[in-house]
Amino acid sequence: MPRPRVGDDDALLRVEACGLCGTDHEQFTGTLFGGFAFVPGHETVGVLEEVGPRAAERWGVAAGDRVAVVVFQACRECDACRAGDHRRCARHGLRDMYGFVPVDREPGLWGGYAELAYLAPDTVLVPVPPSLDPVVATLFNPVGAGIQWGVTVAGTRPGDVVAVLGPGIRGLSTAAAVRDAGAGFVMVTGLGSRDAERLVIAPRFGADLVVDVETDDPVRALRDAAGRLADVVVDVTANAPAALGQAVALARPGGTVVVAGMRGTGPVPGFQPDVV
Structure with a gap:
């Protein structure tokens, strides 16, 4: 050209x-x-x-x-x-x-x-x-996205329980950002073998708990580990519409859900509008 x-x-x-x-x-x-x-x-x-x-x-x-x-x-x-x-x-x-x-x-x-x-x-x-x-x-792009989604948009405060759905580069950047903002407990979820290696390294980015949603219930795991549901949930999964239902289920009443990864016009399995 x-x-x-x-x-x-x-x-x-x-x-x-x-x-x-x-x-x-x-x-x-x-x-x-x-x-x-x-x-x-x-x-x-x-x-x-x-x-x-x-x-x-x-x-x-x-x-x-x-x-x-x-x-x-x-x-x-x-x-x-x-x-x-x-x-x-x-x-x-x-x-x-x-x-x-x-x-x-x-x-x-x-x-x-x-x-x-x-x-x-x-x-x-x-x-x-x-x-x-x-x-x-x-890395200015994914790290900046983690700061924006996890802190600026979500309004994460010291002591908050935060759930990050998706352990890709933006998910791990979000985990690091909310930890730096003072989050009291951070959970990161992934799906099966494709995310296994990323979940292994998630604690290095601030995660207190990692959950494979293919085998474990993230809501139960968060309650057991943190004692309550999340103040902030950040969904950074890529093209995984079922994660939206999980994000809503993970948030406490009055909590904040940031939908950063979902797009398109397909169905959203597991999403219950009444819970919102």
């Missing part, structure tokens, strides 16, 4: 590293946003190769700086952007996410799986210290 031309208000990134997400696999297999050509990759870290003067002033950067690229673009003017909720930007929303834009939208290089990535004027950048390995820096 041709090298994009940089104007006053945009930039070009020399990609150093880009994380591989489950969403990227779904794009590749066609189960998510299929049907068009695109450059995937939305956990991108690199060095600014060219940057326009207005963009440099707005972002507070210069050519040669290392940055991480936030997947969502932000107009910085709407109510959602002013509140820091870029994914609900009135101008962009979920339409203009890096790694999901068709190549027929100029200049085409809208993802991190390339040598160069185009940065539009409404891009959100995060400075990355030169001393930090860019491969390690790509």
